C-alpha cells in the first residue's frame with residue numbers, strides 16, 4: 001500500500017514564512033508541501049517553483065470547480081507546473097472531472113513531464129451530517145455521499161480522493177484497495193479542532209489505512225514546527241510497537 005510522507009499545508013501569508021518552514025523541515029524524512037489558494041493567488045507559479053527548487057514535492061491544492069471547458073483549460077496550465085498532486089471538486093460531476101483529467105495530461109505532455117495525480121474532494125472535512133442536510137440540502141448521509149463521490153472519481157479515471165480518514169474503510173469497499181485516500185482533518189490529541197469537524201489523530205489515520213495525511217496548523221502554527229512535524233510523521237509512518 002502506498003503511504004506518502006506527511007503533507008504539510010503551507011497556509012501562510014508570505015514567502016518569508018514559506019522559506020522558514022522549508023528550512024525547518026528540510027532534515028530527515030521530507031514532507032510534501034501543499035500550496036493552497038492563499039499563496040497561489042498571491043504569488044502564482046513562483047511559489048511552486050520556490051518549493052520545488054528547495055527539493056520538495058508539491059501538492060497544488062486549488063480545488064477546481066467550474067464548467068468542464070474552464071476546468072480543462074486551467075488544468076492544462078497546472079499540468080505543466082510539475083506538481084505531484086492536485087485537486088478538483090467531485091461535486092462538479094463526471095464531465096468536469098474527465099475534462100480536468102484530460103487538461104492535466106495535456107499540460108504535462110506539452111511540458112514533457114509526468115502528469116500530477118488528480119484527487120477529487122469528496123466532502124470537506126469541515127462539513128458534518130448536519131451541515132450537509134440543513135445547508136446543502138443533501139438528503140443522503142455524509143458517508144454515502146463520500147462513497148458516491150469516490151465511485152464517480154474512479155469512473156472519471158482519477159487517482160484518488162480527499163476525505164476524512166474516518167471514511168477510508170467505506171471508500172475502499174466501493175473502489176478497491178489501490179485508489180488513493182488522502183486525509184486532512186488530522187489532529188494530535190493535544191491540538192484544538194479549529195474549524196474541522198471530522199478529525200482523527202495521525203495514529204488513527206494510519207490504522208484506518210490513509211495513504212497520506214494533510215496537516216496544517218498543528219505544524220505551522222505551533223512554537224516548534226519541526227518537533228511537531230517529526231512527531232506526527234513518526235505516528236503516521238511507524239508500525240505500532
Ligand SMILES: O=C(O)c1cc(=O)[nH]c(=O)n1[C@@H]1O[C@H](COP(=O)(O)O)[C@@H](O)[C@H]1O
Pocket residue numbers: 009011036061087121123124125126162163184185186194196214215216217218
Ligand atoms: O484539499 C484539502 O487539502 C482539504 C480538504 C478537506 O476536506 N479539508 C481540508 O482541511 N483540506 C486542507 O487541509 C488543510 C488542513 O489544515 P489544518 O486544519 O490547519 O490542519 C488545509 O490546507 C485545507 O485546505
